[in-house]
Amino acid sequence: MASSTILSRKMIKLLSPTPPSLRQHNFSFMDCINLPQYTPIAFLYPKPENYNKNQISQILENSLSKVLSSYYPFAGRIKDNNTYVDCDDTGAEYLNVKINCSMSEILNNSSNDAADVVFQQDLPWCSTLNRSPLVVQLSHFDCGGIAVSACMSHKIADGYSFAKFINDWATTAQHVDFKPSPQFNASTFFPLMDGGPNIMSINASPESQRHVSRMYNFSSSNLRRLKNSITGIQNPTRVEVATSLIHKCGATASMENLGLFKPSLMSHVINLRPLIPLDTIGNATCVYSTIAMTENEIELSNYVAQLQNIKQQVRNELKNLDMNQIVPYALGKMKGVVDMMEKDIFDIYLSTSVCNFGLYSKTDFGWGRPIKITYTKYPMKKSFILFDDPSEEGIDVLITLPEDEMLIFQKDKELLEFASPIVQSIK
Structure with a gap:
């Protein structure tokens, strides 16, 4: 090393x-x-x-x-x-x-x-x-x-x-x-109030369990193919389809490792801008979740439909709130997610996206655009961080899973049909 x-x-x-x-x-x-x-x-x-x-x-x-x-x-x-x-x-x-x-x-x-x-x-x-x-x-x-x-x-x-x-x-x-x-x-916009949830221990990795991270790329052409393979869904986004496929392959790896399907819960983050001004710096997000109780519910069409519907529902509800109602709403959403996570009946996945932030096109310090943007291994198990690839049309994903599940995950044929492990060389 x-x-x-x-x-x-x-x-x-x-x-x-x-x-x-x-x-x-x-x-x-x-x-x-x-x-x-x-x-x-x-x-x-x-x-x-x-x-x-x-x-x-x-x-x-x-x-x-x-x-x-x-x-x-x-x-x-x-x-x-x-x-x-x-x-x-x-x-x-x-x-x-x-x-x-x-x-x-x-x-x-x-x-x-x-x-x-x-x-x-x-x-x-x-x-x-x-x-x-x-x-x-x-x-x-x-x-x-x-x-x-x-x-x-x-x-x-x-x-x-x-x-x-x-x-x-x-x-x-x-x-x-x-x-x-x-x-x-x-x-x-978000004044202090009592009753914040305890998120310190959410999805913390057991010390005895080794977790590993891998980077995968969904090219723009593969994202188009993935979208076309999903039926009955109107205009799914590239983040929705990539997230759903990664979740399916992760749940499949978990099922193979455990010998049975365990219900899964995935938390997602939505940006509260432009409900508040775009120049506002700080934390301004709302957390919501998608749940798959059966193996059928992790199938791509079913999961994309659920993800799309719940996300739109949250956006519609936020849009109709007065500014002083946003914090109680976001707090309620987060408490709901935390309460379900603490029941210990779900496989927990954390998903966040920083796509569409211009991290390639806007980070030229004078010597050109970066050829690669990366994170380091995430300490929370079963997590996905999605960000733009260099074209800003495809998606790179940092995926963290328990090591035994990652060994299964990285061999998934459906995953490899649409995503590639990132190995990139330069002259």
Whole structure:
């Protein structure tokens, strides 16, 4: 396995200090009920032309300093048992790292454990207490390729907010006059209230059970074929059909491993924007679930229909709510999901999508688009993270399952008809 050497470590300060009036950023109700963990993402680029290592790092440091002036809570410290951020301008942690292998060793490895090397050791998915909410790492490979990775506290940002920050950072690197306009006002839409569910232990992996992650790609052409294979469903989305097939293959692997079908529950996340303004930064999501009680219900047409109907029902209900009703509604949905998970009668799957956020097309820091975006192994068992592939028409999926079930899953003929294990090489 490739190893890394830290060349330098520093705190990136804000270009413009935070005004005293903004010193305390209060968390919203949605922020408070989220896990205090770092969510990671990494962008891999081939060797930048016309830039040396020092220039690359300088571009990233200068633009990060500038964009943090607008995203000032990301450079503060989380305080008071995860209830607010002290926007004290401490800065974001920034590492410059040498990786002692070629980038192709990461891209050609079907085990996503290989991607861990482009993140600070043991940081992804760990607690964010007493550390910078944002940790960035610039990794230099032997071949000249680079990776720009970031770990963000889930207490302070959901997937949409994280993507918006990364996109604004890249735009800042290329355009001197660009000024982002994030709004840290989520607490006005989602005020604090009692009765938050306990989500700390949902789907935590037993220590005795090893879990592994693999990346699969659904090309745009295969997604079209998959859609065409599903009958009786009107205009299913690429996320709906990909999620349903992965769930079916995962449930089939579980059934083969157990020797019987176990009812399954999958939680999904829906973005509450534009019910609230698109510039609102923080956590603004609603959780809902789909359930398959019988083997017939995991069949693609049946499951896509259920997923589509429930998602549309949630959207319709949200659309008809007053702003002050959204938090009680979202809380009720989450409590319902948590209560069912705690009954221990279901196989639990977690699914989330960060598709359509422009993570490829909008993350050019000046040396071109990334050739690969990746996460590291997720610590929650039976989880799917869907994001765009480089074409932004296909889908890459990070799939985490118990090791014995993954051995069955990755041989599934229906899965392999539409999805391919990701192995990618560069010149």
